[in-house]
Amino acid sequence: MPEFPATPFGAPERPPFAEPWQAQAFALAVQLHAQGAFTWPEWSQALGAALAAGGDDADYYDCWVAALERLASERGLASAGVLGDRKQAWADAYRRTPHGKPVEL
Amino acid sequence: MHLRVKALESVLVEKGFVDPAALDAVIELYAEKVGPKNGAQVVARAWTDPAFRARLLEDATSAVAELGFTGSQGEHVVAVENTETLHNLVVCTLCSCYPWPLLGLPPVWYKSNAYRSRAVIDPRGVLKEFGVELGEQTEIRVWDSTAEVRYLVIPQRPAGTQALDEAQLATRVTRNGMIGTALL
Numbered sequence: 691m692p693e694f695p696a697t698p699f700g701a702p703e704r705p706p707f708a709e710p711w712q713a714q715a716f717a718l719a720v721q722l723h724a725q726g727a728f729t730w731p732e733w734s735q736a737l738g739a740a741l742a743a744g745g746d747d748a749d750y751y752d753c754w755v756a757a758l759e760r761l762a763s764e765r766g767l768a769s770a771g772v773l774g775d776r777k778q779a780w781a782d783a784y785r786r787t788p789h790g791k792p793v794e795l
Numbered sequence: 796m797h798l799r800v801k802a803l804e805s806v807l808v809e810k811g812f813v814d815p816a817a818l819d820a821v822i823e824l825y826a827e828k829v830g831p832k833n834g835a836q837v838v839a840r841a842w843t844d845p846a847f848r849a850r851l852l853e854d855a856t857s858a859v860a861e862l863g864f865t866g867s868q869g870e871h872v873v874a875v876e877n878t879e880t881l882h883n884l885v886v887c888t889l890c891s892c893y894p895w896p897l898l899g900l901p902p903v904w905y906k907s908n909a910y911r912s913r914a915v916i917d918p919r920g921v922l923k924e925f926g927v928e929l930g931e932q933t934e935i936r937v938w939d940s941t942a943e944v945r946y947l948v949i950p951q952r953p954a955g956t957q958a959l960d961e962a963q964l965a966t967r968v969t970r971n972g973m974i975g976t977a978l979l
Contacts, residue, residue: 706826706900711797714804716900717821720867721813730868730892730942738889741908750891750906755799768806776802784798795805 712751728761736761830899833864835968839961842952869896876949883948884975886914887940894945925976948975
């Protein structure tokens, strides 16, 4: 049985973002919308589709990122290929950067 | 996942589609500044100012803008009022549409599959899990928030609060009360 805990206003709440990347992904969507890359109805369709595809166990922000990637690709902002290569470049950069140094491409 | 976001961000910044400083400003705004306090202020004003209440029920987007609450995902807000015989409950069955300028970002349960799929089918059962038991004579109306219309519930003013002023009343309004999953 899922839990719906009621959080009284003023009581300590869970912060809106559990990890920094969630906040970054959130802000990217808000910014792209502000730039006119998509409308909110288009966004909600994309997010809804990602959530539906993810099923019951889907992580909300994983779906958020999937929706962002799909729209970025569909709108010609960043293709899946470019994003895949860039992700690999960052992974390599993290591996080769010594601890304590800023990670750069 | 953080590498995927890093890749997206760096490509979009490089191409000039987003500005890193603006991203930081967005995060600060929603993580720290915008929250249910805004909606609570609206509700308290509606309880104490009949003319404002009338404007809020007529055109909530303009009425909340009077208090300065505008912005992303608050483009079209509709206020629905609870009464002795009517209880309003808000869900977004498709994803997580929610009036950000008034309530901040939605709680985890609001985004869950369980809530999204069950609120419409079994609102009484869902409310029970929140600890809200309504009499059979109370009608429950479920509102499906969308990217076009987002709903704010005006809860009933709690009994025994006649002596409180608007600011004191605002502290009595809960986030869940404004979604319809709590009574005050």
